[in-house]
Amino acid sequence: MARFLTLASCQTGPVQRSTSRREVVERLVALLERAALAGADLAVFPEMALTTFFPRWDLPASDIDVFYETQMPGPQTRPLFDAARKLGIGFALGYSELVRDGNRQRRFNAMALVDDGGEIIGRYRKIHVPGSEMPEPGTTVHLERRYFEPGNLGFPVYGFRGARIGLALCNDRRWPETYRMLCLNGAQVVLIGYNTPVQLEEAPSLAHLRMFHNHLPMQAGAYQNTVWVAAAAKAGFEDGQHLLGGSCIIAPSGEIAALATSQEDEVIIHRADLDMIDICRKVNFDFSRYRRPREYSLIAEQAGPLV
Numbered sequence: 001m002a003r004f005l006t007l008a009s010c011q012t013g014p015v016q017r018s019t020s021r022r023e024v025v026e027r028l029v030a031l032l033e034r035a036a037l038a039g040a041d042l043a044v045f046p047e048m049a050l051t052t053f054f055p056r057w058d059l060p061a062s063d064i065d066v067f068y069e070t071q072m073p074g075p076q077t078r079p080l081f082d083a084a085r086k087l088g089i090g091f092a093l094g095y096s097e098l099v100r101d102g103n104r105q106r107r108f109n110a111m112a113l114v115d116d117g118g119e120i121i122g123r124y125r126k127i128h129v130p131g132s133e134m135p136e137p138g139t140t141v142h143l144e145r146r147y148f149e150p151g152n153l154g155f156p157v158y159g160f161r162g163a164r165i166g167l168a169l170c171n172d173r174r175w176p177e178t179y180r181m182l183c184l185n186g187a188q189v190v191l192i193g194y195n196t197p198v199q200l201e202e203a204p205s206l207a208h209l210r211m212f213h214n215h216l217p218m219q220a221g222a223y224q225n226t227v228w229v230a231a232a233a234k235a236g237f238e239d240g241q242h243l244l245g246g247s248c249i250i251a252p253s254g255e256i257a258a259l260a261t262s263q264e265d266e267v268i269i270h271r272a273d274l275d276m277i278d279i280c281r282k283v284n285f286d287f288s289r290y291r292r293p294r295e296y297s298l299i300a301e302q303a304g305p306l307v
């Protein structure tokens, strides 16, 4: 197994509703070129990287199809796959997926993992879909639960250049189960894309903690599961809503190894030492030796406390 995998988080600035797919894909190709030039093996792009974060709006059903991809790659996303092959770099891309299942349409918040030959080698569909179906008074409008159903692919892990890669999307990063499932499936690297509104109407007293609550669970997830984490935000003022940046690469020690400093298109890079996983594991996290899964059965049986 190769000891090093150079990771790139490709943060993007806002993608306005008026921006064409062609323009967005050009920006993503430019980021991929910068990542490859810096020596990256594998890059991660944000959640819903191709469009504005439309769940901030209460939209009629007739207006939403434009935000979804029915093909991946499709004619407009093909240049990104061609660039990966030309540059010899892999990438993970978050997008809204519309699939036909018999005569039913299904919508997922999805991520594709693409290898350095431009072929899709892995897929993920967001499991933890936050927000609501309808706007709720006193709460920031976040209608992901109307626009997406929960993912049905579990927490798969895929091989890339001798390393094992897991995928996650936005709200997934706040839940310890995401990292634990990926870790138990053998992940060494977890790639995460996110869109996180800075303002939350429902809890003004937590406003100053948005970046803390971004990094805290990802650092804990990396440390407690001895994985590398590379996370890419969509950042800045998008269609009137401020999205949190803070894209980062986190070591299995829980340390932030690289951190974005802008709210714009930005590439951050770290040469991840996969041997660090075993070093960190030795200190406390020899899972097979110390974990007591029989004592944890409630985790798989109950969503919340019964009291």
Ligand code: ING
Binding pocket: 047, 130, 131, 140, 142, 169, 170, 171, 172, 174, 194, 195, 196, 197, 200
């Ligand atoms: N975004 C948010 C996040 O976890 C969220 C979720 C925001 C939920 C606001 C409710 C209100 O950062 C995504 N895309 O999951």
